[in-house]
Amino acid sequence: MNMNTTIVIGAGPAGLTAAYELQKLGSKSVILEADHQVGGISKTVNFKGNRFDIGGHRFFSKVPYINQVWDEILEEDFLVCERLSRILYKEHFFDYPLKPLNALAGLGVQESIHVIFSYVAVKFSSQRKRRDTNFEEWVISRFGYKLYEIFFKTYTEKVWGIPCSSISSDWASQRIKNFSLKEAIINAFSNTGKNKNGEVITTIIEQFKYPRLGPGMMWEHCQRALAKQNNPTLMGERVTTINHRNNKVLDVVCRNEAGEETTYSGEHFISSMPLREMILALRPLPPNNVVEAARKLHYRDYLTVVLTVNREEVFPDNWIYIHTPKVKLGRIQNYKNWSREMVSNPKNTTLGLEYFLWEKDEEWEWADDRLIEMGIRECTEIGLIRPDEVVEGTVVRVKKAYPVYDLNYTTYLKTIESYLEGFENLQTVGRNGLHRYNNQDHSMLTGIYAARNILGANHHIWSVNTEKDYHEEGKLEQTPSGGRLVPIPKFN
Template sequence: MVEGKKNKRVIILGAGVTGLSAGIRYLDNGCDVFILEKADHAGGLARTVVRGDYRLDIGPHHLFSQNEAILQEMIDLFEKDELISFSRDAKIYFHDRFLDYPLTAKNVIFNMGLKHAFFTSISVVWTSLLKLFTKKKREVNFKDWATVNFGNYLYGIFFKPYTEQFWGVSCEELSLDCIPQTSKMSFAKTLKLIFLKKFEKESLSVAERETSLTLYYPIKGIGAIAEKLKKSFLSKGGKIKLSCDVSELITNKDGSFNIHYQYERETIVDGADLVLSTIPISSLTQILRPLASPEIIQRA
């Protein structure tokens, strides 16, 4: 990401976990790094609000990554007594029953009732037989993935209504990229977890690790991650300016950038060799100069 960019001035939009982590990388590679943040605090959505003796996370978070190097790097930010470990136990309410999330074969067989277990099993077997005698279909959208991995029956009674309620779009329109990697289970993969009490960590998929192995959480709330990253970023010479409202991101002919932003009722213009944006794409398209096309703005 930053190889060959030493001594470059880098401006990062957004002081969330991504922006702070990237800023540390740039600093380690000899760059001059400046982060602009619209809010009055760092951390973005991975934030913990403190009210007296109580702490409240903005949304449910925990420490887990399919990249073990990244996970270890996050763990190393903390002392041992600053993290707690636990096994995931997320539930979805379905037909007066609580089911594990992500859904597993064990749930289907033992928790969804005899009728659903029977028809799901028949559907999965039928789908598996079809795959043996037909050309493999490329999975393009959520419906493709769900029907291939769990069968048409379970897709119809569970995945379709739940997913369309959550996302607000049809499963045929929902890209596979919108599905968290930790949710990409299959009936066949999770079936083995019913019978195998011991298994090698290396043999598990990311989704299986998510439902079977250890997750971590900072005792002072998920916002502690951003605070640790912020402390590391500043200690390495990085600079952060909060409560900034960026109005224009101008790309110059020589490939450099100028950024216009408001800070304490003053309009400031700053320059950079590189700009990294971690803000919402919908916000980024509004400040680009030259202007993004109407099509790009609409899609954002």
């Protein structure tokens, strides 16, 4: 292998975009991917001609360069979707983003008054003393206790599997940032999707792009564009060992499913594999405190039961949040409402039932048939389908879908980050690579920065998507198609 090559671990959005950016800059790469399909968590699964995502994947970014890359890769295959999503709580559907009249009608007079009083109460007390150390406090101090209880608590605890008081407020500030109840109400009437500073409120965007055949289509196109210029993606190659000496990675060892090992060497290394695994794969192993910090990073796992239902239209939403506590089901996707081409037979509908679990939960080990049975039962219980309408089902399990933001995770991350800073030719990128709750765009951005750093830039990858809005994102320069690196503004 050419020693100038960059070895990229993982063919998800971060790894593929890093290789794509390197290609634009005239530099070579080889991607090593454990799976047999590209796209990582943003892949599209094809089950008997019906396509589905690992949870619906919206394409939305405030970073112009990311939008440019998406358009470049996918060309005319992008659709623009109007979002419709609702919350199901106690047999009522609530529009999400919340609309005051709809919310009042669903809650009834008594509960609405309760909501208003608890909001006013918290506004008065929080003017004096706002506590934001965990998710529960963060939300209550902005929305009041009653709204928190109805619209945040059950769903959030289903997703994370831990009490809201044990979740870091970082998650809220990253996901619900620049958003308040006042703005929700103003937006419900004005429908601008922007806050008082004119910023787009990410959590309530009403329009987004979506590839005609699901998000995997984007990443398959990207892989093909790379292959055309001899930047291959090697499938079924799981990196198990990363050998290093004198602050430099020398090579990585991969194991395929047959147990055969291959060593790949290169000049630079970009890793999007989960940070915990990456640290534990290093040889020699890092100092004890770094290994211990890595072992304390946690991940939430995810499972989707996908049902093909023999009904042309089941509900009009792209997805529904299931707040109802009596079912384990957290969210339901209706893939046909993302793109009509996601279903093979227009008379059917494909529903993606989303369950958030720990690998150690007993349901994780259940046979697919039993999980499908649970899915049908729960969907029937909440009144969405009848069991006799289900034609068939399938199950996809995804380990480490969510990096967990517990109350101590930043301490562990700092230890790991400062250790990794000592490496001259190793960068970590992406969602699990940085243990950051990133969407595709921020995952891609870290890949782009890593590629540009190899060609002489000086981007601090760990800062992406941390401080409210990483101040340079919107200004990210485009790379000229000629392939030479343009000077990139420095910051710090």
